[in-house]
Amino acid sequence: MSRGDVDRTPSPRTDVCIVGAGPAGALVAHRLASEGYDVVVLEAGPRFDPANRLERMERHIRPSHGPEDVWDMGGPRDAYTNAGEEHYPLNAARVKGVGGTTLHWQGMVFRLHESDFERRSRHGVERDWPIGYDDLQPYYAEAEAELGVAGADDNPFAPPRSEPFPMPAFRPSYSDSLFADACEELGIAMHSAPNARNSEAHDGRSACQGYGTCKPVCPSGAKYDATVHVSKAEEEEGARVIDRAPVQRIEHDRSGETVEAVVYATPDGAEHRQEARQFVLAAGGIEIPRLLLLSRSTQHPDGLANSSGAVGRYFMDHLFAGMGGELDAPTRQKHVGFITSESHQFYDEVDGSVGPYKLEFLNYAGPSPVDVALSTESEAAWGDALAEEIRDTYGNRIAMGGLCGQPPRAENRVTLNPDVTDDHGNPVPDIHWSLGERERRTIEAANETQAAIMDELGVDVDWTTGPEATGPAFHHMGTTRMGTDPDESVVNPRLRTHDLDNCWIASSSTFVTGGALNPTLTIAALALRAADAVSEAL
Amino acid sequence: MELTRRDALAALASTGIVVGAGAAAVSRLDDQRAEPAVDVDTLVAVAEVLYPTEVDGVREFVETFAAGRTADRPDYRAGMADALAVVDERAESWFDGPFATLDREDRDATLRQLGADAIPPDPAGRPPARVRYYVVNELLYAFYTSPTGGSLVGTENPIGHPGGTASYQRGPDA
Numbered sequence: 265m266s267r268g269d270v271d272r273t274p275s276p277r278t279d280v281c282i283v284g285a286g287p288a289g290a291l292v293a294h295r296l297a298s299e300g301y302d303v304v305v306l307e308a309g310p311r312f313d314p315a316n317r318l319e320r321m322e323r324h325i326r327p328s329h330g331p332e333d334v335w336d337m338g339g340p341r342d343a344y345t346n347a348g349e350e351h352y353p354l355n356a357a358r359v360k361g362v363g364g365t366t367l368h369w370q371g372m373v374f375r376l377h378e379s380d381f382e383r384r385s386r387h388g389v390e391r392d393w394p395i396g397y398d399d400l401q402p403y404y405a406e407a408e409a410e411l412g413v414a415g416a417d418d419n420p421f422a423p424p425r426s427e428p429f430p431m432p433a434f435r436p437s438y439s440d441s442l443f444a445d446a447c448e449e450l451g452i453a454m455h456s457a458p459n460a461r462n463s464e465a466h467d468g469r470s471a472c473q474g475y476g477t478c479k480p481v482c483p484s485g486a487k488y489d490a491t492v493h494v495s496k497a498e499e500e501e502g503a504r505v506i507d508r509a510p511v512q513r514i515e516h517d518r519s520g521e522t523v524e525a526v527v528y529a530t531p532d533g534a535e536h537r538q539e540a541r542q543f544v545l546a547a548g549g550i551e552i553p554r555l556l557l558l559s560r561s562t563q564h565p566d567g568l569a570n571s572s573g574a575v576g577r578y579f580m581d582h583l584f585a586g587m588g589g590e591l592d593a594p595t596r597q598k599h600v601g602f603i604t605s606e607s608h609q610f611y612d613e614v615d616g617s618v619g620p621y622k623l624e625f626l627n628y629a630g631p632s633p634v635d636v637a638l639s640t641e642s643e644a645a646w647g648d649a650l651a652e653e654i655r656d657t658y659g660n661r662i663a664m665g666g667l668c669g670q671p672p673r674a675e676n677r678v679t680l681n682p683d684v685t686d687d688h689g690n691p692v693p694d695i696h697w698s699l700g701e702r703e704r705r706t707i708e709a710a711n712e713t714q715a716a717i718m719d720e721l722g723v724d725v726d727w728t729t730g731p732e733a734t735g736p737a738f739h740h741m742g743t744t745r746m747g748t749d750p751d752e753s754v755v756n757p758r759l760r761t762h763d764l765d766n767c768w769i770a771s772s773s774t775f776v777t778g779g780a781l782n783p784t785l786t787i788a789a790l791a792l793r794a795a796d797a798v799s800e801a802l
Numbered sequence: 803m804e805l806t807r808r809d810a811l812a813a814l815a816s817t818g819i820v821v822g823a824g825a826a827a828v829s830r831l832d833d834q835r836a837e838p839a840v841d842v843d844t845l846v847a848v849a850e851v852l853y854p855t856e857v858d859g860v861r862e863f864v865e866t867f868a869a870g871r872t873a874d875r876p877d878y879r880a881g882m883a884d885a886l887a888v889v890d891e892r893a894e895s896w897f898d899g900p901f902a903t904l905d906r907e908d909r910d911a912t913l914r915q916l917g918a919d920a921i922p923p924d925p926a927g928r929p930p931a932r933v934r935y936y937v938v939n940e941l942l943y944a945f946y947t948s949p950t951g952g953s954l955v956g957t958e959n960p961i962g963h964p965g966g967t968a969s970y971q972r973g974p975d976a
Binding site for chain 2: 319326434436477484596601627632633637658
């Protein structure tokens with residue numbers, strides 16, 4: 265069938281309809297299809313041709329293209345507005361298409377700490393999850409096996425694990441060894457950073473080739489992305505994935521307690537209705553609440569699954585804290601685009617005023633040679649002078665990053681903007697995002713530790729990202745949170761909505777708190793937990 | 803420092819051009835059967851201004867890279883041919899001769915008077931922006947994502963080049 269002849273009509277007799285083909289949707293689809301269920305996945309964005317990845321890498325490197333161009337984001341389909349104090353650059357923070365945002369993620373995969381599930385009980389702040397680390401531990405192990413994680417059990421601050429990582433960790437970088445001396449002097453422990461990236465050939469994909477452009481595109485496919493499980497679900501397990509099929513609304517039965525169908529649009533201008541026995545929403549922390557709010561009905565006037573009023577609320581992200589400068593020695597940066605060492609030593613030093621943070625020792629500080637060469641901002645245009653400028657600019661840069669936690673707050677939320685509509689006439693998501701004193705203090709604490717390390721190392725620091733300059737790490741969490749009380753939460757601990765008996769959510773939108781660790785492994789673990797629960801319900 | 807055909811093929815591979823096709827396409831570029839013709843002499847002459855003077859082997863590198871980049875991409879080929887025509891036209895107008903016949907100083911002056919040293923690249927923009935995109939940044943991208951170009955400024959595995967995972971672990975004296 266040629267591209268123009270793609271069949272986007274609904275499937276008959278479908279057991280499970282999944283909205284979204286990112287990591288959560290792909291894992292649920294693969295798991296349920298492998299158990300013999302008829303699965304249909306509806307994805308708003310397109311299928312990207314893997315053969316075009318090098319072209320996308322070139323778009324990333326060459327300055328004539330913007331960050332949204334790499335994966336064709338933006339335009340009327342992806343319109344959004346900002347109503348909050350802080351600007352939130354939503355379309356730089358996500359990818360719509362088969363594979364979802366894992367197409368441009370960095371591939372860092374950590375388990376949340378035990379304390380993250382018990383923030384209220386342990387520290388009297390934020391909120392406890394209705395499940396604990398023990399409940400997720402087996403799913404974390406399954407998620408690491410599914411994604412293919414390269415890691416080492418050398419992190420003294422990480423939660424307990426009962427099995428080795430699927431692949432050996434990437435070796436520390438040369439610049440890690442520079443940081444190690446300084447950290448040793450200061451009594452700060454460094455350890456490896458688990459990567460969803462092949463350190464050796466694995467699962468039919470090659471080892472990392474070292475293109476150095478992991479975020480936003482891995483041309484070799486060594487970095488895990490959700491097309492891996494989409495392909496397995498389709499080709500090995502018989503699931504059906506329909507691309508360019510944005511879901512417009514969810515329709516329930518007369519009782520208002522059971523979802524009957526989702527209505528989706530197709531590129532030919534038609535609308536279709538996909539019925540199923542169970543529905544799983546896996547479209548990320550912005551589009552899931554938006555879809556529920558768009559699906560309001562007589563029985564659910566404030567939006568579907570929103571009797572608590574929590575749909576869209578408690579939006580959280582992680583905040584970046586960083587520092588960099590020059591060292592009077594070569595630092596060997598920009599050979600790879602991923603991180604090999606971190607420190608989680610301060611993660612659990614949470615109290616009433618400061619939240620969790622983690623430290624990253626970057627391998628990609630400063631501009632790369634080709635960045636300087638192609639920029640018209642460089643002093644030298646070309647020739648010997650340009651080569652000299654690159655030698656001066658590249659080579660001695662060094663930097664640290666870090667993620668800081670943000671507590672859930674009801675006023676940080678996603679609503680609908682009735683004054684602005686997308687290409688199908690639906691109100692766009694309106695992001696209300698602001699920072700509070702707690703995360704500002706956490707960023708300051710991270711900066712203080714970074715400054716001590718930089719000072720010990722002898723770095724001439726020339727940039728700092730602190731509370732005023734910080735930005736989001738593009739981790740959308742909290743907007744359909746999990747809980748046992750239907751008056752305060754959207755899904756139960758099994759990830760089914762309180763209000764609808766066959767509607768499930770697999771996403772970081774169900775996080776109760778966000779910790780300060782990259783969320784995708786937890787998204788994957790929750791997706792596998794949701795798949796088990798859906799399977800039991802079928 | 804010698805630029806090699808291997809550098810060009812590595813640079814091509816970094817842009818998604820299958821190496822075999824790039825190599826085979828060289829003859830097609832040389833005999834100019836594809837239309838519009840890319841003025842290889844002008845392209846090489848520009849590269850000789852853009853690349854550091856210590857680099858040798860520029861012609862073979864540029865021919866191989868450009869051939870691979872324009873083969874089977876008629877729009878890109880047309881964009882590059884058009885931008886090179888602009889360069890040559892300005893050289894004739896300002897220095898009374900084809901760009902490739904000018905000395906290094908006059909070539910440099912031609913590109914600067916065009917504004918190609920400072921204008922942001924834009925494949926659909928005014929002529930100087932197209933020269934920056936299709937000629938200047940094209941050649942600089944090829945060079946500084948190649949192992950030889952990278953090594954000249956301190957990295958044997960530059961961004962955009964699939965140089966493996968050993969180099970990032972090595973110190974400067976290894």
